[in-house]
Amino acid sequence: MGSGIFALSTRAMFANQAMLDTTAHNISNVNTPGYSRQQVELSTDGGMYTGAGFFGRGVKVTTVTRSTSEFLVKSANEAAGAAAADKTRLDKLEQLEGTLPTGQTGLGYAATQLMNAFVDVANQPQDMSARQVVLSRAEEFASRVRSSASQIEQLQAGALSDMGTDIAQINEYAQQVARLNQDIASARGTGQPPNDLMDRRDEVISRLNKLVQVNTVEADDGSLSVFLGGGQLLVLSNKAESLSLLQSSNAQGVTVGSIGIVTANSVRMLDDTQVTGGALRGLLDFQNKDLAGTRGDLNDFVASFTNAVNTQQQLGILGKKDALGNTIAGSDMFIGTGKATTLAVNLQNPQDVAAASPLIAFTADANQGTMSVESLNMIAPAGRALPLLPPVAPSTTPQLGLTFQSPGTGPGFDVVDGSGNVIAANWVPGQDLVFNDGAGDPLFSMRIAGVPNVGDKITLEPPVDPSGNNGNARAMLGLRDRPIVSLTSNGSNTTVTDAYSQMIGNLGVKVQSGKTAASISGTLETRATETLEATRGVNLDEEAARLIQFQQSYQAAAKVLQVAQKVFDTLLNVAQ
Template sequence: MSNILNVGVRALQANQAALSTIGHNIANNATVGYSRQVVNLATVEGQYTGGGYIGKGVEVASIQRVYDAYLTRQAALSKSVSAQDVSRAEKLLQLEELFGTGKTGLGASVSEMMNAFSDVASAPTDLTARTVVLTRASETASRFNDTATQLANLQRGLTEELENSVSTLNTLITGIAEVNRQIQAVVGLNQPPNDLLDRRDQLISEMNKYVQTTTLENNDGTVSVFVAQSQPVVLGTRALELKVANDPLDPTRSELRLVNGSTEVKLQDSMLGGGSLSGLMRFQNEDLVEAQNLLGRMAVSITTAINAQHRLGLDLDGDPGGDLFTPVAMADGAAFASNTGSAAIGISVADASQLRASDYRVTFTSPTTYTVTRLSDGATPAVAPGPPPTVDGLALDITGAAATGDSFLLRPYAQAAGNMHTLFASPRDLAVASPVQASMGTTNTGGLAVGKLAAGSVPAPANVTITFTSGTQYTRSDVPGTFTYSPGTPISYDGANPSAWTLTLSGAPQPGDTLTVGAINPAYAPLDAGNAKALMDLRDMKLFDGAPLTDGYAALIANVGVRAQSAQYAADVSKSIAEDLEAQRTGVSGVNLDEEAAKLIQYQQAYQASAKMLQVAQSIFDALITTVTR
């Protein structure tokens, strides 16, 4: 009698456990990260009798979660990659919106400024036309300033987002360590704590959205979590902390650090792998830097070229022109903390047409030799010997004593756009007259004509008279000898300052024809517009990687646009992959309500049958008692 009662009780308890587990699955159908659980039943070992073994029923061997470690790991990693691509794409979209097109764009402002010189060239004494030029120049500087401010605001917003993400990440790290402690406390019971394991897996999955992780299982049931490939953030039940700090080489940028007691270790961006933090850091250190450098190079190149040409003119009062814009002062190279020498590096513009939109790293291979690495592409451009030495149009002013291994970070364009300003507001100070003029001889009979006369210094040197002895030869008053004439071939001043002026002639001269080049007559200077035309011609100057000055902004927005488009495509692809892998994981571990409903009916019937078994046993027992008591 006791055997059938025990069998019935065990069956009742086993089916009750199955029903409870099914109910648990149904209740957690919508719980993120929940893995479906199943009851594993086992036959109780039978009792031997002379007639054979009599079974003792069933028992619950274990309750396990349906779990695929590979799919869970791949789903978490794919989420990490997707989060990285999505966060970067979102930031690039914000960056793209800063560089507008059309009449409100920075490019239109530059073009309008350069075109404004055409009105001055037509009427050099018109103060209104001169005022328009200064207004356009001021507007251009203001738009550069505004764009630089918006980039700085984008960086500040990025820093705040990094800090918020790291705060959430630290909460997840602490949560994983706490779940590890709880798992460690029950691991000796030899049954898996399914809900705790699910919770830990979900915390790790959430953590992967911020930074890609790797895990290592320990013998005590805990897992250790690592980021940046080898840096531990969870060691069993111990949680470490991440923080956002200013980059010591550039305080405007942020870096991630791992705090371990009193020690802080920088997490290398290239080692982060995936996660939104990786995407944000990549945006900061690649995309945003590129945009700042492109914008800053535009400011440096335009101000340098215009200032250089403006200084070669005369204003309305006949005085030499000065700078139209404030010369952009570049920050000195930032020394690495590991430097042991006393060297310092200053930067200035040597050739505006050769500037590259990039940061640089200077590394001393000995106290007197060094290499320069262009960080935008990793190339090591040749350094032209000085003094001063130059690289990519930049002059390097190295002072002090360097030590072998010393390094410096050069960011010549980072703050340039924000420091662009006009220097004067009086239209009379606009230097649009050329200091040099060419006068044809009054008795010339040939078709000789001045194609172009470009000044190279102020004031102009003494007069030089060119006399043609034939249609193909001429003499000069400043240099003995006979020279060959070829239309279109430049003729330069040959005195103490060879760049004082350059003359290009056209047409066919006759013997005896003369031409005199010298300083302009002060009485006619206000009516001259030679320098206005030279300033206007800067529009076609090859200033940005071989592109004209007016195309510099187009190249900038094309660069940002291509980056944004590429990032959005990568985000769409990685998001699709992440969704597919999560669907596969859910297909294995997720709860299917139809399947659970079928099992619910199955175990309900088994439970009822078990109860019926107890009812039968009770009836037999009652009949036995009644018979015995008669």
């Protein structure tokens, strides 16, 4: 095209028309997610040499560019990935917090109420209604445990479902990026950037980052290679790999999920470290850390408490006897104690509550010292100890008599049984007396208050009527204040109420930490997004001002063309 007034005005009108079209395109897409403001790049069309010098040939449209920043886009994507991971984990943590209720609806309260039920049994061991209360509260405790465990497993199933949904969406986004790569590479062959396609690809990658953190590398043809945060290739040019959800059973028998990459002939499991952000990272952290930790604490709490109750139940005897008149050892109160989901009450009859101790002790009336029996604690289960204890006989014949004698050497006393066997040599008041079987294994222990005189005696024998004995009920009640519960998370024994409080406290700390992390990462995401949008976003006020400017420029160019037409008409008239 020449450099005359017709050519100059035509070029000017075309350039201004292009700017008007682009401005209209910007205004149309003001609310389109991921859209980058476009602008027409103009340049002079050079000059044409004449003898009188170079005359300009007007303006030309060089290209249409988009206002964006690769650095800001990547920063926003990284912030979005971190925020999505933290928010997903927090949402799940808040649901998990509801599985361990507090106050009178909590497990600690139910366990304490079970122990408190033995107060009435100890006061009235022959009252079957008091024993029935024990069984009712045991069932209430087991029911609450199963409810909490069931809710935890529902959260696990929900996490697996969410992982599957996220992975399916990740695979779809990867395919979209691959297709857009192909379209962009083809369009770049024209020598001009396909801005709208590139915006669409950036938006897909932005959404992808909210599910799993990815990094991108641009190739010479304009396509982007997409890698997971840990370096695993996801998209290369127009080909996309696929992720897969792998499910397996862990050591506790819980079905857990992991991420795999689909290869030609199999699925290869990825290390969790290769998933560095996005909702998928949040789900993995929740499953592998928060949910597993709470499940472990609950199982530890239940196993420690119920095993202690079962052990104490086995140390006692029932209030009834068998058909031969023999006492009956207590059996487990709970079964399925290894996992909270399987906990159940084993006892069905209130008579099966082992409230009686298989052994009683009393001092002789003729004793001269201040000695009294403070406590008598069974160590071996009654089922093993009973055959080793002497049978019940008339009270005039002591069943197991202990006599305190002067030691041959050293302080204290020698304690001997009726056969002259030394039970304890050089025994000093304040120490426990431990009684062993023939193999040297302990059967029971006794604590004595006061100080005996030489020759003082203690008699031990099974109770004649176990239905009225409360020895094991009192021992069971004592479990309430003993450090019988151990949690993996703290590694030390504590009481049942303190242990449950620690469980709730541990979970509360995680929730609070999750809230802090989500708040910080959410703020960073907002700032990064605002910074990016300030660079690429469409400002309607600015576009309106440009619209007026380009309209005036177009009108001026049209006026030039109109003048050219009049000049041409004048020339024609002169020629005629």
